[in-house]
Amino acid sequence: MRPFKNEPFTDFSQAANRRAMEQAIRKVERQLGREYPIAVGGREIRLPEKFESVSPLDPSRVVGIFQQADAAQARQAVEVAAGAFRDWRFLAPEKRARCLFKIANILRRRKFELAAWMVFEVGKSWPEADGDVAQAIDFCNFYGREAIRYGAPQPIGQAPGEKDEFIYIPLGVGAVIPPWNFPLAILTGMTAASLAAGNTVVLKPSSDSPAIGYYLFEIAREAGLPAGVLNFVTGSGAVAGEALVEHPRTRFVAFTGSKDVGIRISEAAGRLAPGQVWIKRVILEMGGKDAIVVASDADLDDAVAGVVVSAFGYQGQKCSACSRAIVVADVYDEFLARLLARVEAIKVGPPTVQENFMGPVVNEAALNRILRYIEIGKGEGRLLTGGNQLPRKGFYIEPTVIADVAPNAVIAQEEIFGPVLAVIKARDYYHALEIANSTVYGLTGSVYTRDREKINLAKEIFHVGNLCINRRCTGILVDANPLGGFNLSGTDSKSGGRDYLLHFLQAKSIAEKLQAGNYPAGKRRASKSPTRKARTSRIRRPRPRRKRAVARR
Ligand code: NAD
Numbered sequence: 375m376r377p378f379k380n381e382p383f384t385d386f387s388q389a390a391n392r393r394a395m396e397q398a399i400r401k402v403e404r405q406l407g408r409e410y411p412i413a414v415g416g417r418e419i420r421l422p423e424k425f426e427s428v429s430p431l432d433p434s435r436v437v438g439i440f441q442q443a444d445a446a447q448a449r450q451a452v453e454v455a456a457g458a459f460r461d462w463r464f465l466a467p468e469k470r471a472r473c474l475f476k477i478a479n480i481l482r483r484r485k486f487e488l489a490a491w492m493v494f495e496v497g498k499s500w501p502e503a504d505g506d507v508a509q510a511i512d513f514c515n516f517y518g519r520e521a522i523r524y525g526a527p528q529p530i531g532q533a534p535g536e537k538d539e540f541i542y543i544p545l546g547v548g549a550v551i552p553p554w555n556f557p558l559a560i561l562t563g564m565t566a567a568s569l570a571a572g573n574t575v576v577l578k579p580s581s582d583s584p585a586i587g588y589y590l591f592e593i594a595r596e597a598g599l600p601a602g603v604l605n606f607v608t609g610s611g612a613v614a615g616e617a618l619v620e621h622p623r624t625r626f627v628a629f630t631g632s633k634d635v636g637i638r639i640s641e642a643a644g645r646l647a648p649g650q651v652w653i654k655r656v657i658l659e660m661g662g663k664d665a666i667v668v669a670s671d672a673d674l675d676d677a678v679a680g681v682v683v684s685a686f687g688y689q690g691q692k693c694s695a696c697s698r699a700i701v702v703a704d705v706y707d708e709f710l711a712r713l714l715a716r717v718e719a720i721k722v723g724p725p726t727v728q729e730n731f732m733g734p735v736v737n738e739a740a741l742n743r744i745l746r747y748i749e750i751g752k753g754e755g756r757l758l759t760g761g762n763q764l765p766r767k768g769f770y771i772e773p774t775v776i777a778d779v780a781p782n783a784v785i786a787q788e789e790i791f792g793p794v795l796a797v798i799k800a801r802d803y804y805h806a807l808e809i810a811n812s813t814v815y816g817l818t819g820s821v822y823t824r825d826r827e828k829i830n831l832a833k834e835i836f837h838v839g840n841l842c843i844n845r846r847c848t849g850i851l852v853d854a855n856p857l858g859g860f861n862l863s864g865t866d867s868k869s870g871g872r873d874y875l876l877h878f879l880q881a882k883s884i885a886e887k888l889q890a891g892n893y894p895a896g897k898r899r900a901s902k903s904p905t906r907k908a909r910t911s912r913i914r915r916p917r918p919r920r921k922r923a924v925a926r927r
Contacts, residue, residue: 378516380851381482381508386500386728395500398486399726402494409439410588412447412608415454416601421447425608427584430497430734431724432767437495438585443609445617448576451605452621455547455574458602463544463572467525471518474566476597477590478514481507481562488558488589495585496557497733497769499725502688509559510590512852513870514566520875521570530883539884544572545655546625548878549618551611551639553631554736555691557583562590563869564628564657565604571878573625576605578615580631582736584608611635619643622650626878628657630693633789633815633862636660657877659693659857659864661789662817664847665810666696667832669803669823670704673844677822678712680846681795684820686720686773687848689735690793694818694840694848694857698779698786699797700806706799710758710777713797717759720773734769735792741769744792747785748774751794754786755779760793781809789815803828811837816860818847839866 384391406429411418423442429435443451462470481488488510489503498506530540548568552561561579568575579587591606607614619627619642629639636658643654666684668677684696701709725733735741741763748761751774760774771793779786779796786796800806803823810819820842821832829843839859840850850857856871858864867877 378519381511384504394486398490402490407436412441413606414451429494430736430769440584440608443607443614448614448617451576451607452623454602455576456623459574462603467521471521474514474518478511480593481511491586493725496583500728506559510562513563516852517566517570537886541882542879548573548575549624549627550575550577551629554580554582557586560630567878574603578607622647626655630659633660657867662693662863663813663815664818665698665700666820667806668701670702671824672822682716684846684848685795686793689732692848696847700800700809702800717773747790751776751785754783787813814862817863820847
């Protein structure tokens, strides 16, 4: 197996790639408005209640019609996933990995089409959508390799007279609950990690991006994932999502989303349901109020470029987005002047057109929330540029900068999740880092400085899960930049990193007393994975009890 390598981004300066993307956009446009089923145990199901996913480019355009699953249907999906777990857990990690590698290959083959779906369903620009697909491919290729690594014999000490082993086994059924803002990458990442580790999944995508979620399900099926291992359920988070979290047979919840929903899930998963025989594992990746600190010795053009791309890339709708620029007093005015020139040059418009750097925000509720924060911000600071909704179809907002904001202002403390940047003046570099640390979050952050001592100070005291130095605070690469936040940004799971799969596994320590004839001296073999043992076992195992019942349903 080749070592892991990140998927390259598509070079849209090449005419052939531009043509491929334009064709994909036209193709997907013709497919808008289809109806999609939920899929439980290999059965596609249509329900009486439906909802529509509409395009933020033009809300009169329906991207797709989806089934509104209720709590009972969500619970049934958990039961089916629990049945499928009986077989899937014993499949060799290499075979599970192969399945993920196949998914990665299909994602690559369909990358333009999947990117085009993101253009229409969540308003991503071409490079943002392409980066989203590339990250999804990376997650499959990376976690597949990680499953094999964790499935191999693990280093462990040996007590005298014993053969000691340490093996990782899967947890059970996972409820995978992703957000809409990386509708393919995060959804694929949490699903791929669950499956790679030998768990089965009920996936409930965000109601703002269910079409993209469906395509991942379809691709996994094409890659040969057995029925019931991945189940796809659409519906409201508060109803279907909560039912998945509360089900006694749900063993873990992999959630990425807002702080408030994450906390609610943490509380719900912490309550023991009747019949539940474990403490549920919760992997929560939540919001951010990320800052870029600009020191007096920084390369100002570099710093401005980093702030602009981090604050306004994908309309500021990233957990890692820069929503505070904290600038040391000496260079504050110069920074603002250069920032203004760059922000005013940003092109906003439909992301079906390659030239537009910013598209619409995801939905009407987001539009109204962001406009409300802008009004609050106008009272808390000085509006430097932007501040308005654009007079056209769709949910477009100007890139907005509010200067002279106090560190404890509402727009400096709360996650806005839109194209709004608060600029804060700090007395000096240390003060800037103190301000950076003064929210309840701790996800990403950058410092721009050429001074090694200042860099070292940031490493010591800037309390974020992902610290960036002289670069933007967005743009996370699998394997190189494991992502996960401190404090109320989440459980610091470090997705895309070498610790991540551990959250989806439990470890079993095995101590076997050596007996004469059992392991003759000098012949103590490395242990094999339980899966391999199971395949060569002479002991008859009962067939999974629920399997036939599921097939009949
Ligand atoms: P959200 O919290 O509104 O929704 C996330 C998911 O939770 C959706 O699928 C939703 O249907 C579901 N949900 C809602 N209520 C639920 C409930 N009571 N029980 C179970 N599920 C429920 O978040 P969003 O608007 O989709 O995404 C934006 C948020 O995600 C931002 O706060 C952003 O910072 C965060 N985010 C964090 C990361 C990270 O890695 N830390 C990455 C991306 C996004």
